[in-house]
Amino acid sequence: MSELNWDRASLNSSCSPSGLASHCSRSVGDTGMLRWPRFDGFRRRFASKTQLCSRIDVMETHNLSMGYADIVDNLWVSLRVDCVIASADRRCDAQWRPVQMPTYGDMIAAMKPEDTFSERAVRFARADVHYSMVVAPDGRFVGADGDGGLTLTDEISDDLMWRLDGACLQHAVASVALDLEGPSAACSLATGGVGAEVDGVRGPFTVIHGPERLPSEYLDHLREHGWVVLVSVLAPDILDALQRIAGTDGYTVRSQDRKRRQLCQGSALAKAAVEPISVWLSRSYMQTDDIRMAHSPGVGVLTPDDGKRTVQGWHSDYPYHWGINAHGKVPTPSGQTVMGVQRIVCVSEFTKFHGATAFKLGSHALDHGPPEDWGLAKDAYRPDYRAANGLPYNGPDADIIEAPAGSMILFDTRTWHRAGVNRSEKGRAAILMDMTPAYIVPYADTSEDYRAFTGSDGYDDLNDREKAEFTRLMVHRFLGPAGPRSVIGTHEALTEQLPRP
Known part of the structure; x- marks a missing residue:
């Protein structure tokens, strides 16, 4: 250079x-x-x-x-x-x-005309104000109904959103105010100077970092557009731990620990996986409570581009796999049933220059894959593709979502997209968490990662609700030797015995 x-x-x-x-x-x-x-x-x-x-x-x-x-x-x-x-x-x-x-x-x-990097940038600025959520010892959330009554629940709704002002919590929807007694990490609640209990629980409660907007607002946008951004939704301590695992941002002098599974390097990956607003949005958008992670969560780093490396082409994610050489892809038209929501966690800040993911926003509604002349993933992976054809399409008909670190980008997995080109001098870290209904065969075996995590110290950092949610998302069951509770896993001997498809 x-x-x-x-x-x-x-x-x-x-x-x-x-x-x-x-x-x-x-x-x-x-x-x-x-x-x-x-x-x-x-x-x-x-x-x-x-x-x-x-x-x-x-x-x-x-x-x-x-x-x-x-x-x-x-x-x-x-x-x-x-x-x-x-x-x-x-x-x-x-x-x-x-x-x-x-x-x-x-x-x-x-x-090369196709290498102009002229995608439309859709920018989301860092949020200055967030809602707070109040968590009971078992992980359930404190909510208030329209009449002002308090309740504990694990069902996400606008009823769980609070505004924190000093030592006072003001409900986002109902006319309810609570006073905090003690530090926000372990406090009791009071109304009018009198200690309050919620469904028989007096605490200690924990006030945690919540979303920028009401959950219902996110869902409305996701249903209308097929994508939504939860700006800076991850708590700062979780984001910091993810950047440490990635060895990016403030941890560039620290190399990644490749001797241990990422999932077992603390609780941050699991906590990101069970982030309640994004999980609720995925369930609501796919219209089923019974959803799974199609693969284990892991931090990936897009390193600086050298002008020659193989780059990712346009495609749609699992289970559709349009634009990808894959078996069992969903035929088109695919119908009205939604079979996947991708969650991208911006571990680093996402910008066009830093290699943020490129999209054709709204393309999920077309119900077919990206055009051949955009440079499909099934073609662009070839080592000689870039030298012969340049980069996959990066013109003004494409979009790049720019968002602060700690944000989550959710989108219908039919949406055309590709990895960006990192033109900076630093790695760009992200987590992909493809969510599918339970009736879809998982993309990868999650059982070994789940089992390893439950034996790690990070597992003990999760509360009861988080443990139950992580189990529900990571464990795929079927009718087997133990009945319908049998866990799907990899049969190593049979895998070696059978020829490759």
């Missing part, structure tokens, strides 16, 4: 060219690395600011329909900037290292 070095730069909106200034002005502050997206095949260096401006002007005169910002945004260039406060005359005076300038022909030859 080539670099342009600014020894000193005053970067502001009046710099020329305007598009370059608009990009650079975002980096005023401390010294750091600003890396712009990859321009496929282009690794030349610029000689001076004047020559760069001239070259961009030439490209514009050839009707490439790309403005300054577009051109600059598509160069694989790294700018090490020592930013200072703009001077009084607000001019951009940058000193550039002399290097060789590419010819116009070089730039045209390097361009």
Whole structure:
């Protein structure tokens, strides 16, 4: 990767060219690395600011329909900037290292129309205010009905949402207020100065991090659009533990522990798997309470792109598997029954530049797979695909959801999508948790991971409700030697005996 070095730069909106200034002005502050997206095949260096401006002007005169910002945004260039406060005359005076300038022909030859990274960004900002949820010792939630009565339940609804203000809880829907006595991690509840019990339980209760919006609002959006984002829904301590497992974000100096199952490295993965709002949304959207995880939860890291690596093509997730070479994919049209909801946990911040997942939002309603010319997963996995065809489609008809770390993206698994291209210098971590109805054969065996986790220290960190929920999601049963309670697992001897399909 080539670099342009600014020894000193005053970067502001009046710099020329305007598009370059608009990009650079975002980096005023401390010294750091600003890396712009990859321009496929282009690794030349610029000689001076004047020559760069001239070259961009030439490209514009050839009707490439790309403005300054577009051109600059598509160069694989790294700018090490020592930013200072703009001077009084607000001019951009940058000193550039002399290097060789590419010819116009070089730039045209390097361009691939499909590699413009011009997907529509759907941005969700970090939420400043969240609801709180109140948890009893067994894991059930404290709710209030329309009459103000308190109850304990594990059924998710708007009735479980509270606003925390100091030592006071105000119900989100009903006219009910509760006072907290003691720390929020182990408190008792009171009304009017009198201690309160809920269904015979006096505590200690725990006030936990809840969603940004009411559960019913999320469900309305999911049903209407086929996707929804739960912004920053994970508690900060759970997110931190997931980043530690991934070795990303604040833990880049720490390598991943590959000797132990990720699931057994604490309780964070299991707690993310049983996050109550997303599980409830999955059940409600698929219209069945009996759902399972199609595979074990695990943290994956999308490492920085090198311009050559194999990338993922467009597809629909399990069980549909449209666009994928897979056995048993759902035929089209698939009908009205929903057979899958994918949950993506943004362990790192999701941005286009950082390799956030690309979607064709709303494509679930088309009830068929992505088009061949978008670059399907069944083709793009070949090592020679990228060199011959460039990246799978990344134009303006695609969407990228940008969301803060700790958010969850839920979508109908018929939705066309693909992994993004990480053009940053850091890994981007995420968790995939495909949810399917119990009548769908699981994508992978979850029994060994479940068994290992129940013998780990992390299992003891879960409350009774979380343990029951995790068991329900991870254990697949069928009619076997022990009757209908028999657990589905892998038959190793038979697996070795039978030929590959």
